[in-house]
Amino acid sequence: xxxxxxxxxxxRKGHRVTLIEREPTPRHKVCGEFLSGEALEDLHALGxxxxxxxxxxxxxxxxxAARRAAEAPLPFPAASLTRKALDTALIAEALAVGxxxxxxxxxxxxxxxxxxxxxxxxxxxxTREAATVFLATGKHDLRGHSRPAxxxxxxxFKMYFRLSPGQTAxxxxxxxxxxxxxxxxxxxxxxxxxxxxxxxxxxxxxPSGGDRWxxxxxxxxxxxxxxxxxxxxxxxxxxxxIAITHIPYGFIRRxxxxxxxxxxxxxxxxxxxxxxxxxxxxxxxxxxxxxxVAGQPAPVFQAKLRSAMLAQMRLAEIAADGLNNSFARxxxxxxxxxxxxxxxxxARLTRVAQQGVVAPEALVN
Ligand SMILES: Cc1cc2nc3c(=O)[nH]c(=O)nc-3n(C[C@H](O)[C@H](O)[C@H](O)COP(=O)(O)OP(=O)(O)OC[C@H]3O[C@@H](n4cnc5c(N)ncnc54)[C@H](O)[C@@H]3O)c2cc1C
Numbered sequence: 001x002x003x004x005x006x007x008x009x010x011x012r013k014g015h016r017v018t019l020i021e022r023e024p025t026p027r028h029k030v031c032g033e034f035l036s037g038e039a040l041e042d043l044h045a046l047g048x049x050x051x052x053x054x055x056x057x058x059x060x061x062x063x064x065a066a067r068r069a070a071e072a073p074l075p076f077p078a079a080s081l082t083r084k085a086l087d088t089a090l091i092a093e094a095l096a097v098g099x100x101x102x103x104x105x106x107x108x109x110x111x112x113x114x115x116x117x118x119x120x121x122x123x124x125x126x127t128r129e130a131a132t133v134f135l136a137t138g139k140h141d142l143r144g145h146s147r148p149a150x151x152x153x154x155x156x157f158k159m160y161f162r163l164s165p166g167q168t169a170x171x172x173x174x175x176x177x178x179x180x181x182x183x184x185x186x187x188x189x190x191x192x193x194x195x196x197x198x199x200x201x202x203x204x205x206x207p208s209g210g211d212r213w214x215x216x217x218x219x220x221x222x223x224x225x226x227x228x229x230x231x232x233x234x235x236x237x238x239x240x241x242i243a244i245t246h247i248p249y250g251f252i253r254r255x256x257x258x259x260x261x262x263x264x265x266x267x268x269x270x271x272x273x274x275x276x277x278x279x280x281x282x283x284x285x286x287x288x289x290x291x292x293v294a295g296q297p298a299p300v301f302q303a304k305l306r307s308a309m310l311a312q313m314r315l316a317e318i319a320a321d322g323l324n325n326s327f328a329r330x331x332x333x334x335x336x337x338x339x340x341x342x343x344x345x346x347a348r349l350t351r352v353a354q355q356g357v358v359a360p361e362a363l364v365n
Pocket of ligand 1: 001002003020021022023029030031032033034035036039105106107108136137138139140142156157198199200247263264265266272275276277278279281
């Protein structure tokens, strides 16, 4: 996401760009696939028309915990679209604007050679050199450029389901957040009438044994009957869920080397319930390109980005801790029914890209 966005913006400004992507073709990724208003604006500016790709408009958020659920309208326009469709469109746009796209090539090492040139060594042993690199490997760390450990040992799963016609109608245009001990999950419609269930849980709360996903899915449904209702008679559409581990929530990169702009999840990792990671990926890409074009050194850019994002990131972390508290799980849906406005306020406050990260020009100046 961030890598494509940066390369499209750079190519449009006349720079020679090579995009190295290890997957031969876009594939499903662990992601709730919620596109916030800011993400939609950035995608539009990149020439991506999400409506024509089949994106589903989302105008409500529903919170379910234990036996209660509460609903509130979203305070901004939003949509959902599979990452496979979105990544395919972004790669096509990158090719269209003249980016040299090398798919199916994985970067194994990235080092600065003596003459101030970065050298990437690919999996076939060949190298690529450039004075400037935008590091956008998302959830995957490159050796020598790692992010800190994830002490909570988060595990995330994604699965697509075809819900029953009744549940499909109930879910329509809503993003539902479900709370359970040790984590939370979201279910929402994506294109072609299917639903995305994406959930995170701390490793110590994951049932042990060989059938981890099946056991975890059963446990989530026991802990959150709202999910059991949604999944009644649902058909799973992937042979097994996609899973990832090591998600350093709350990370914001402090510093970087000369000529190495870190963007997307390599710059900052916001708790997933905010549905803001894609918008941060797009925003950090846009800011990094503006910084590069203005001649702002990468270490200066990275430090400014960090201070601009810090307050909202910490707020999102506090909110995430709250969601993970058993008392909060018991009373939150009740409170939200009494005062639905709090959901709108929380949604606004945790929008990092809108609130804390100012326009690229301001980061550069
Ligand atoms: C459980 C969960 C749910 C989420 N739900 C949402 C949501 O609903 N809405 C939202 O906005 N955000 C969500 N996010 C966050 C969002 O998915 C990320 O913030 C976003 O994808 C980050 O974009 P990126 O460009 O940094 O990384 P990615 O989109 O992950 O892209 C990184 C790319 O780098 C490639 N790559 C990796 N290593 C190499 C290598 N060595 N060589 C070459 N290529 C490489 C990968 O193949 C990949 O294509 C969620 C995250 C999680 C964990």
